[in-house]
Amino acid sequence: MRQFELTHHQIFKSSNLQIKDMNLTLKIWRQKDAASKGGIQTYPLGGIEADMSFLEMLDVLNQELIDKGEEPVVFDHDCREGICGTCSLQINGEPHGPDRGITTCQLHMRAFKDGDTITIEPFRAKAFPVIKDLVVDRTSFERIQQAGGYISVNTSGNTQDANSIPIPKDQADAAFYAATCIGCGACVAACKNASAMLFTSAKVSQMALLPQGEVEADRRVLAMVEQMDKEGFGNCTNTGACEIECPKGISLENIARMNREYMRASVK
Amino acid sequence: MAKSALLKSSLAKKYWMAFTGLFLCLFLVGHLAGNLQLLASGEGARDQFNEYALFMTSNPAVRILSIVTFASILFHVIDGIIITINNRKARPKGYVSFKPSTNSKWSSRNMGVLGTIILAFIVIHLINFWGEMKFGEWETRDESNIEAVHVMENGVAVVEMEEQDQTSNLIYTTESGAEVKDLYTITIKTFQDPEWGLIWAIIYLIAMIAIGFHLYHGFGSGFQSLGINHPKYNTFVRRVGVGFAIIVPLLFAIIPFYIYFVLDKI
Known part of the structure; x- marks a missing residue:
C-alpha cells in the first residue's frame, strides 16, 4: 500500500x-x-x-x-x-x-x-x-423499523425456500432498490420539514413488494406510519430533496407506494 | 386505528391536501371558462355574461358545487396551516448553513407563502365581485341615475324603471323578466376604472403568478400524495401539470388587461 x-x-x-x-x-x-x-x-x-x-x-x-x-x-x-x-x-x-x-x-x-x-x-x-458535537441519535429510525419493518416467518424447520417462490423481475428489482436504503437519515436532514417519509416508505416498500411481506402489508404500513408520526418527523411536501440527497438514490416512487398502501390499509 | 388513520395521520393530511387541491384545479377550469366570456364585446356580451351569472347563482347543482368549493378552500388552508406548524416543530433547531436550492425547486419549498398570497387574493377577489353581487348597493353608483324603485313581490325583487340609462345602471333585467345585479357592468367598470383599473389588473397579475407557481408544484404533487406515481405516466402528469400551471393563470391574467386596454369603454 x-x-x-x-x-x-x-x-x-x-x-x-x-x-x-x-x-x-x-x-x-x-x-x-x-x-x-x-x-x-x-x-x-x-x-x-x-x-x-x-x-x-x-x-x-x-x-x-x-x-x-x-x-x-x-x-x-x-x-x-x-x-x-x-x-x-x-x-x-x-x-x-x-x-x-x-x-x-x-x-x-x-x-x-x-x-x-x-x-x-x-x-x-x-x-x-x-448527542455530542456532530453525532445525533437516530434510534427513532430503529423504532420505526421495529414497529413493522419485518416479516414473521415460521422457522420451525419447514420453511419454504425463498427462491422457490416465483417473483416478477420488475417487482424483485423494485424491492431490491428499496432495500438498498442504509438508514443514514440524509432524507430527513435534507428535507425542509425533517420528514422521514423516504426512509419509512423504503422500508415499507421492500417488504410489501414481495409475497413474503405482502401478508402483513396492511398492519405494517399502519404501524410504521404511526410510529413515524409519534417520533415527531415532519410531513412530506414532495420537494424531492430527499431523493436527490439520498446516497442510495431511493426513489420518490416509494413514498407514492407507501401513500397507496396506507390508504388501502386505512379503508379496510 | 384505521379510522383515525384517515383523519389524523401525517399521510391523511397529505391526502386531504391533494384531494382538495386537485378539486380546486377543476374549479379553476370552470371559472376560467366562465370568465373568458368577458373577452367578448357589445351588448350581446353583457346579456350572455349576465345570463351566465344568473345561472351560476340560481342553479341548485352549481350552488352545491360552490359550497363544496368554499369548503375545499377552507380545508386546504386549515390543513396547510396545521401541516406547516407540525413541520416547523419537526426541526426546532435549524441549520447555520442550509442550501435547499441545490436539491429542490423554489416553488416546492414556498407553497405556504404562495398559498398565503393566493388566499389574500381570494379575499380581495370576493370583496370585488362576490361581495358586490351579494351585499353591494342595489342602486347605481351614478347619483343622477337613482331612479329605480324596488318592490319585493313574492320574494322576488322586481324593479320598476323610470327612463333610466341602462348602461350606467347596475341592475340587469333578464329575458325572463327577473332582475339581477349587472355583474358584467360591475366587472368591466372595475377594470376600466381610470384610477384603479390598471392597479387592479396588476394586483390580479401578481396573484396569477402566485397561482402559477403554486400549481407548478401542486398539480404533480397532488398525484404523488394520492399515490399516483408510475414511470409510465409520470412524464405525462408532469407535462400536463406544467401546461396547466402556465396556461390557466395566463388566461386569467389576460382578462383584466384586455378589459382595460382593448375592450370598448362603458
Whole structure:
C-alpha cells in the first residue's frame, strides 16, 4: 500500500501535475452534550490532500486537536465504504456534502478548493437529537423499523425456500432498490420539514413488494406510519430533496407506494 | 386505528391536501371558462355574461358545487396551516448553513407563502365581485341615475324603471323578466376604472403568478400524495401539470388587461 502511494505521488510529480495541499477553514458545530447549547467554532486546517476522504480530513483535524491537548470533534463513522449508513454530517448545507449518490465517507476533498470555508453541522431534526458535537441519535429510525419493518416467518424447520417462490423481475428489482436504503437519515436532514417519509416508505416498500411481506402489508404500513408520526418527523411536501440527497438514490416512487398502501390499509 | 388513520395521520393530511387541491384545479377550469366570456364585446356580451351569472347563482347543482368549493378552500388552508406548524416543530433547531436550492425547486419549498398570497387574493377577489353581487348597493353608483324603485313581490325583487340609462345602471333585467345585479357592468367598470383599473389588473397579475407557481408544484404533487406515481405516466402528469400551471393563470391574467386596454369603454 505504501509502495502504491509513493508511485502514485511520483506519477503526478513527473507529469508536472500540481499536487498542492489545501488550506481550509472549518466551521464546526461543537456541543458538549445533549443538554448543552452548542455553537459553531472555527478551525484553520492545512496540509489536506485532494485524495483524502472527508472523514480522513476530520481525522487530521482531530489529531491536531489531540496534539494540542484539546477535545477532538466527535463524529459518526464505521465502515468508511458507503454501506453502513453511520456517517452523517451536514456539509455546507447539504447532507453528505455537495456530491451526489455518496455518503460522507465517500466524499473526497477534491470536491473542495484550496482556501474554502466548510461548514459542518449535525443532521437537524427533533427526532434526531444531538448527542455530542456532530453525532445525533437516530434510534427513532430503529423504532420505526421495529414497529413493522419485518416479516414473521415460521422457522420451525419447514420453511419454504425463498427462491422457490416465483417473483416478477420488475417487482424483485423494485424491492431490491428499496432495500438498498442504509438508514443514514440524509432524507430527513435534507428535507425542509425533517420528514422521514423516504426512509419509512423504503422500508415499507421492500417488504410489501414481495409475497413474503405482502401478508402483513396492511398492519405494517399502519404501524410504521404511526410510529413515524409519534417520533415527531415532519410531513412530506414532495420537494424531492430527499431523493436527490439520498446516497442510495431511493426513489420518490416509494413514498407514492407507501401513500397507496396506507390508504388501502386505512379503508379496510 | 384505521379510522383515525384517515383523519389524523401525517399521510391523511397529505391526502386531504391533494384531494382538495386537485378539486380546486377543476374549479379553476370552470371559472376560467366562465370568465373568458368577458373577452367578448357589445351588448350581446353583457346579456350572455349576465345570463351566465344568473345561472351560476340560481342553479341548485352549481350552488352545491360552490359550497363544496368554499369548503375545499377552507380545508386546504386549515390543513396547510396545521401541516406547516407540525413541520416547523419537526426541526426546532435549524441549520447555520442550509442550501435547499441545490436539491429542490423554489416553488416546492414556498407553497405556504404562495398559498398565503393566493388566499389574500381570494379575499380581495370576493370583496370585488362576490361581495358586490351579494351585499353591494342595489342602486347605481351614478347619483343622477337613482331612479329605480324596488318592490319585493313574492320574494322576488322586481324593479320598476323610470327612463333610466341602462348602461350606467347596475341592475340587469333578464329575458325572463327577473332582475339581477349587472355583474358584467360591475366587472368591466372595475377594470376600466381610470384610477384603479390598471392597479387592479396588476394586483390580479401578481396573484396569477402566485397561482402559477403554486400549481407548478401542486398539480404533480397532488398525484404523488394520492399515490399516483408510475414511470409510465409520470412524464405525462408532469407535462400536463406544467401546461396547466402556465396556461390557466395566463388566461386569467389576460382578462383584466384586455378589459382595460382593448375592450370598448362603458
